[in-house]
Amino acid sequence: xxxLTHAGILTRRELAHWVRQPMAPIFNLAFSLMLLAMFGLLxxxxxxxxxxxxYIGFLLPGLLAMVMMFGIQGTMLGMAEDAKRGIxxxxxxxxxxxxxxxxxRSGADMLSSALELVVLVGGGLLMGWRIDAxxxxxxxxxxxxxxxxxxxxxxxxxxxxxxxxxxxxxxxxVLVWPIGFASNALVAPETMPAWLGxxxxxxxxxxxxxxxRQLFGNxxxxxxxxxxxxxxxxxxxxxxxxxxxxxxxxxxxxxRLGD
Amino acid sequence: MSTPxxxxxxxxxxxxxxxxxxxxxxxxxxxxxxHGLLGPNGAGKSTxxxxxxxxxxxxxxxxxxxxxxxxxxxGEVRRRIGLVGQAHAVDDILGxxxxxxxxxxxxGLAPAAARARADELLERFExxxxxxxxxxQYSGGMRRRxxxxxxxxxxxxxxFLDEPTTGLDPRGRAEVWLAVGEVAQRGAAVLLTTQYLDxxxxxxxRISVLRRGAVIAEGTPRELKQSIGGDRVAVAPNDPADxxxxxxxMQSAIGAEAHVDEETRTVTVPALDGTAAxxxxxxxxxxxxxxxxxxxxRRPTLDDVFLTLTKEAA
Numbered sequence: 001x002x003x004l005t006h007a008g009i010l011t012r013r014e015l016a017h018w019v020r021q022p023m024a025p026i027f028n029l030a031f032s033l034m035l036l037a038m039f040g041l042l043x044x045x046x047x048x049x050x051x052x053x054x055y056i057g058f059l060l061p062g063l064l065a066m067v068m069m070f071g072i073q074g075t076m077l078g079m080a081e082d083a084k085r086g087i088x089x090x091x092x093x094x095x096x097x098x099x100x101x102x103x104x105r106s107g108a109d110m111l112s113s114a115l116e117l118v119v120l121v122g123g124g125l126l127m128g129w130r131i132d133a134x135x136x137x138x139x140x141x142x143x144x145x146x147x148x149x150x151x152x153x154x155x156x157x158x159x160x161x162x163x164x165x166x167x168x169x170x171x172x173x174v175l176v177w178p179i180g181f182a183s184n185a186l187v188a189p190e191t192m193p194a195w196l197g198x199x200x201x202x203x204x205x206x207x208x209x210x211x212x213r214q215l216f217g218n219x220x221x222x223x224x225x226x227x228x229x230x231x232x233x234x235x236x237x238x239x240x241x242x243x244x245x246x247x248x249x250x251x252x253x254x255x256r257l258g259d
Numbered sequence: 260m261s262t263p264x265x266x267x268x269x270x271x272x273x274x275x276x277x278x279x280x281x282x283x284x285x286x287x288x289x290x291x292x293x294h295g296l297l298g299p300n301g302a303g304k305s306t307x308x309x310x311x312x313x314x315x316x317x318x319x320x321x322x323x324x325x326x327x328x329x330x331x332x333x334g335e336v337r338r339r340i341g342l343v344g345q346a347h348a349v350d351d352i353l354g355x356x357x358x359x360x361x362x363x364x365x366x367g368l369a370p371a372a373a374r375a376r377a378d379e380l381l382e383r384f385e386x387x388x389x390x391x392x393x394x395x396q397y398s399g400g401m402r403r404r405x406x407x408x409x410x411x412x413x414x415x416x417x418x419f420l421d422e423p424t425t426g427l428d429p430r431g432r433a434e435v436w437l438a439v440g441e442v443a444q445r446g447a448a449v450l451l452t453t454q455y456l457d458x459x460x461x462x463x464x465r466i467s468v469l470r471r472g473a474v475i476a477e478g479t480p481r482e483l484k485q486s487i488g489g490d491r492v493a494v495a496p497n498d499p500a501d502x503x504x505x506x507x508x509m510q511s512a513i514g515a516e517a518h519v520d521e522e523t524r525t526v527t528v529p530a531l532d533g534t535a536a537x538x539x540x541x542x543x544x545x546x547x548x549x550x551x552x553x554x555x556x557r558r559p560t561l562d563d564v565f566l567t568l569t570k571e572a573a
Contacts, residue, residue: 017352085351093314093337096366258315
């Protein structure tokens with residue numbers, strides 16, 4: 001109970017940051033909208049979706065999955081900053097549980113990502129994207145996106161606690177791009193060279209993007225292969241694997257911060 | 260049973276990779292006293308603070324805070340300590356009051372109690388006017404005061420200050436000294452690590468000198484100074500030819516052997532009773548008809564102690 005109270009206090013701390021420095025979250029949302037406009041309007045006309053559907057129907061769920069993955073930078077930065085500034089040590093010197101720190105961080109990050117989902121969906125609707133599914137399916141799609149994001153919070157916590165240097169931050173900021181692009185989030189693997197298409201099918205982002213497309217009733221850009229059949233299970237399983245690995249690693253890294 | 264020591268540590272060892280940060284570290288601090296932990300960079304001061312505040316785990320040895328073991332009763336220890344680390348462990352984006360209320364809530368205070376305590380501490384540390392401003396706009400001294408105020412939220416039995424004045428201007432240092440002195444007056448034990456000898460001399464009732472992870476000397480500042488010879492009276496005669504006569508006069512006045520330094524042309528004798536010795540020397544030298552160019556009472560500084568001790572141990 002106290003752990004939950006503490007987590008709530010720490011989540012509110014992040015929200016207080018947004019109020020004090022609103023440009024950071026606004027810029028973050030604007031960046032997501034810019035991606036949507038760039039691919040939806042600028043490149044969209046030149047991109048062909050196998051099966052012949054509208055690109056915006058294919059793009060939006062993919063972009064949502066990619067943005068969930070990009071959120072990892074915010075998690076990592078927040079953890080690294082607190083560790084560097086001694087705020088983590090202060091938390092650790094207080095009679096409070098380390099789980100509260102992680103829960104507070106994930107609470108704020110989940111709110112931030114949920115806001116991004118809302119804004120991107122709004123932008124997508126303006127650009128002609130439509131959902132063609134029952135409310136239950138739509139909710140399941142959103143749940144899969146947030147599930148991916150939640151498990152990546154733990155990867156972000158681990159990275160932020162373990163690699164605190166500026167260069168590590170830059171490395172992650174650069175690496176999210178090839179990881180995001182080497183998926184079916186923006187382009188159908190069937191249009192890629194065979195070897196690259198095969199790699200992208202194994203990207204966890206591809207699994208979530210495909211599952212969400214199916215649940216939303218949007219074009220999957222897939223005309224054959226294993227991913228279309230297994231996507232929902234993979235969209236549950238990949239994140240489960242991520243959290244199974246990085247939750248214990250994060251807890252260990254937090255306990256060992258002083259050593 | 261007597262009241263437990265505020266801080267007790269015996270035989271603490273802590274290694275990082277191949278190097279020993281703490282190598283048999285011992286410490287005893289009584290409630291209501293300020294204890295200085297003095298040592299050069301890398302002597303193990305911060306590691307010692309880390310072990311005593313439960314942030315770092317010792318490889319060997321035993322340590323307790325107010326009778327509670329830092330390893331087995333970490334929760335109890337955390338309820339009784341306040342930590343001011345080397346980094347400014349406050350949220351820069353939030354205001355001073357927001358910081359105090361947040362850390363107060365995290366420390367277990369109820370919302371109303373946390374707000375009341377925040378206001379009390381803001382007033383005590385003269386931060387009322389800046390309470391709503393983001394901490395990033397605070398001066399170094401103000402930030403440190405806020406840092407100390409956060410550490411005092413739970414009225415800790417032991418306050419740890421890890422180089423609290425490093426990087427502060429003289430005014431900021433004076434502000435911190437004032438705040439820390441007040442904390443000890445209220446009955447808390449304070450462990451203060453510092454590289455500044457004047458700071459330890461001024462603040463601490465007792466001092467432990469740390470070198471390579473072990474305490475090489477412990478005592479009051481006065482004891483430490485006396486351990487390397489205490490006060491001396493030095494006289495420089497006007498005419499170097501009078502050195503021998505001066506030494507003879509001083510020796511008979513004090514009743515202790517005089518030391519003649521040909522190079523600096525001075526004669527020194529121990530001055531166990533301080534200024535009285537100065538007067539006796541002055542009379543004797545004057546009676547001998549020796550003209551004096553310079554006379555001074557030399558008190559060893561902690562710098563002398565520190566340099567002597569760390570040289571000996573090398």
